[in-house]
Amino acid sequence: MTSRSGKTVSNAQRALHELRAMIFSGELAAGSDHLESELAARLEMSRTPVREAVLTLEGQGLLELRQRKGVRISPVSPDDMREIYDVLTELESLAAEHAAEASYDDGDLAQLTAAIDDMDAAIDAEDREAWAAADDRFHAELVRLGGNQRVASIVGMMQDQVRRARAITLFMRPMPVQSNEDHRLVCQSIRNGNADVARATHRAHRQQSKEMLVGLLERHRLRSL
Template sequence: MSADPHSRGMDTVSRGEAAYAALRQRILTVDLAPGTVLPEAQITTMLNMSRTPVREAVARLSYEGLVDALPRRGIRVTPVTVRDVREINEVLACLEVEAVVGVASRALPADAMAALDAAIAAMDAALRDGDRTSWATADFAFHSLLFDLSPNRHLRRTARLYLEKAHRARLLTLPLRADPVYSNSNHAAVVEAVRRGDPETAQEIHGAHKRRWSRELDTIIERFPDLFGEAPTKAGGPRHR
């Protein structure tokens, strides 16, 4: 008996979704570093998939600005430029402070507070163990929770895209920054303000944290000017580190 054509269509969709998720994860965790060029054949081998789902994934990632499609060559993982880093950081600072105010302005259920406490505990444990990769994962979870708990659904939708893009830059800077003790204490203070239902204090603390991180980021950029690539030009082509 022949296969159901509807089932074949669903299988293609699921494979396209799987290819998209796998490639996206590798890009956002910088397993595929910014500027990396991958031929289509290499991607299909890496994911053990055919060209159709890979091309669907590439189209979505290109729309999100995470890859550049190279005709007859495959893809290039979009470089993270200094301008990208600074502009995304500015946008996120505004969104995060607004999210913190919204979260602290309403009573959260016990499981939401427990999730925030768990993120802080995971950050503290990672810092004690000297495990910066685990710290970055816990820190990302904390910031994600702030947005997920925001009552503003449009803010949640917009923030997710920028938070994930900022995470790429954060992983690149991670080995170059001082131990993020201040981040842990700051985030813990924000959680306590949320617990008290004190949006003014939460806003003040988180705003100060974002300003401090901006200064630290500027220092890293000045000390390591080649850390972030620049957008390719027509004349010179892409710059690789």
């Protein structure tokens, strides 16, 4: 298999990519159990690359490898998401503060602005999946602009769980118009060099997002019982 860049993709990399996609889409549902041989058959490859992919996904918290029992897809826990959002709120708010202190010009903020524009276009088109992709870009760029590699590393470790929770709740929530307004205010505060406002605005945004997402996950779990 060859990627768009022309580089050869190993079977282990392909297994990792496809299993992640199956988990995020719900094809491998949260809480479901699977044998490695079953997963290998689905992917039409041997068990060795599947085992490598499974070990990576276990390290990312997306599944649990149980001895002699196969693989269990990890559920998305409301309590876990509370803890994850608490950490993300602090780290991303710190990134917003540092970005505002960095005296960035419009060119430096072009990717952040483009993500907001794409979120607006997605709202107009009522395309929630496109909005989610642009939202991911906004948060990743915000962390990059914060300039702290350790913050970026810790945030990156948590993003898969956040994306899974959002994939479950994306079509349950109202259209995220307010989220776009929050992002625009954060960007403007960074452009103006107003660190206190950038941090406070992003903190409030993440806290509201946490309350909404956790509430939706709790209702989803009750309906699934």
